[in-house]
Amino acid sequence: MQYRDDHRTGTRISALGLGCMRLPGYLSGHIDLRAAERVLSTAIAEGVNYFDCAYTYRGVEAAVGKLVERNGWRDRVLLATKLPHGSCRASEDFDRIFTASLERLRTDHVDYYLVHNLSTLAQWEHVRALGIEAWAARQKAAGRIGSFGFSFHGSFADFEELLDAYDWDFCQIQYNYANETYQAGTRGLKLAAARGLPVFVMEPLLGGKLAGGLPPEAQGVLRAAAPGGKEDALWSSPAAWGLRWVWDHPEVTMVLSGMGAPEQVTANCAVAERALPRTMTEREHAAVARALAVLERTNKVPCTGCGYCMPCPQGVDIPGCFSAYNASFALGRMTGMQQYLTASGALTDHPRLITQCVRCGACAKRCPQGIAVPDRLAEARRRLQPRVVEPFFGLVRRLRG
Numbered sequence: 001m002q003y004r005d006d007h008r009t010g011t012r013i014s015a016l017g018l019g020c021m022r023l024p025g026y027l028s029g030h031i032d033l034r035a036a037e038r039v040l041s042t043a044i045a046e047g048v049n050y051f052d053c054a055y056t057y058r059g060v061e062a063a064v065g066k067l068v069e070r071n072g073w074r075d076r077v078l079l080a081t082k083l084p085h086g087s088c089r090a091s092e093d094f095d096r097i098f099t100a101s102l103e104r105l106r107t108d109h110v111d112y113y114l115v116h117n118l119s120t121l122a123q124w125e126h127v128r129a130l131g132i133e134a135w136a137a138r139q140k141a142a143g144r145i146g147s148f149g150f151s152f153h154g155s156f157a158d159f160e161e162l163l164d165a166y167d168w169d170f171c172q173i174q175y176n177y178a179n180e181t182y183q184a185g186t187r188g189l190k191l192a193a194a195r196g197l198p199v200f201v202m203e204p205l206l207g208g209k210l211a212g213g214l215p216p217e218a219q220g221v222l223r224a225a226a227p228g229g230k231e232d233a234l235w236s237s238p239a240a241w242g243l244r245w246v247w248d249h250p251e252v253t254m255v256l257s258g259m260g261a262p263e264q265v266t267a268n269c270a271v272a273e274r275a276l277p278r279t280m281t282e283r284e285h286a287a288v289a290r291a292l293a294v295l296e297r298t299n300k301v302p303c304t305g306c307g308y309c310m311p312c313p314q315g316v317d318i319p320g321c322f323s324a325y326n327a328s329f330a331l332g333r334m335t336g337m338q339q340y341l342t343a344s345g346a347l348t349d350h351p352r353l354i355t356q357c358v359r360c361g362a363c364a365k366r367c368p369q370g371i372a373v374p375d376r377l378a379e380a381r382r383r384l385q386p387r388v389v390e391p392f393f394g395l396v397r398r399l400r401g
């Protein structure tokens with residue numbers, strides 16, 4: 001495993017961190033503990049020493065806490081979790097939420113504590129007025145928090161304001177080769193690093209879009225430029241290209257990947273081992289740029305599949321619908337429609353069709369990518385569920401009884 005330094009604390013952090021919100025079963029609401037244990041134990045064995053959780057990731061803190069305690073891993077792993085600022089109405093809420101996180105994680109301290117999805121100065125001013133600065137200082141002095149930072153999904157201008165607003169220990173940004181000028185972007189990465197902040201990266205593969213979700217034409221571009229040839233499949237996969245691109249930046253301290261299977265952990269660790277800063281060649285960067293150009297032609301909705309917008313009160317599988325919509329451009333309309341049939345359960349007794357959306361807007365408020373979800377769903381409906389096919393869905397459901 002490659003390790004990089006948190007210069008503020010001197011901590012050695014594995015270049016690859018485990019994002020725990022894609023542990024097996026998470027998306028269906030029940031983490032499969034035995035399968036999750038295999039993921040975590042593989043990560044530990046491969047040298048990963050950073051586990052990323054959040055108070056709002058249903059069941060994640062409790063699962064990770066249980067497995068870390070059961071296996072005696074606490075001294076081998078840096079635990080991170082996050083405070084949902086929107087749930088803080090009074091200063092007591094900081095203690096209430098943080099205490100619950102510690103209890104679920106079965107620990108007396110977290111190494112990294114983040115204000116979750118802090119994306120505007122107004123959000124920071126809200127928690128600052130409730131006394132978060134003094135609260136964080138007390139927790140750090142008492143050894144309950146190691147480093148205090150924030151995760152971010154706003155604009156570059158917002159990011160700059162937030163960096164100025166407080167003496168952060170670290171920050172976490174979305175960053176990948178498709179997002180160089182989106183959110184904090186490359187400017188934000190360099191600005192934070194220039195101020196001496198460790199920068200943790202999330203969404204290095206844009207929710208899988210830069211891995212298995214890359215259009216075949218873009219995959220072909222990368223394959224043709226693969227450095228290792230056929231015999232080095234791991235190093236040449238689209239996922240490896242995406243991760244290597246992020247690690248190529250010396251300003252990046254650690255890259256989180258939401259890994260849901262031991263094989264995925266092993267594959268990503270093999271890449272992390274070799275992907276040192278500034279080792280990609282100009283030719284390789286040019287190949288990534290060409291693959292990105294192909295992706296941008298087909299990626300209609302910038303949904304990462306994070307699931308923050310879920311659950312929809314009407315049962316719409318929002319990320320599933322957007323994934324199918326994008327696939328209908330990248331892989332062909334029929335493929336997209338087939339994916340939509342599966343994601344929406346269109347032919348089952350419990351369909352989750354786009355047409356069930358009542359435009360309440362709850363999802364859009366929670367989307368870190370700023371997607372106007374109801375409008376974009378309406379667009380997706382026109383392509384995936386044109387009115388002409390609706391009687392067909394009903395007919396199949398009736399025939400199935």
Ligand code: SF4
Nearest residue numbers: 312357358360361363
């Ligand atoms: S706007 Fe539509 S998709 Fe979004 S939460 Fe409301 S009903 Fe669900």
Ligand code: SF4
Nearest residue numbers: 303304306307309367
């Ligand atoms: S619509 Fe937004 S919140 Fe929902 S899964 Fe996609 S990126 Fe995440």
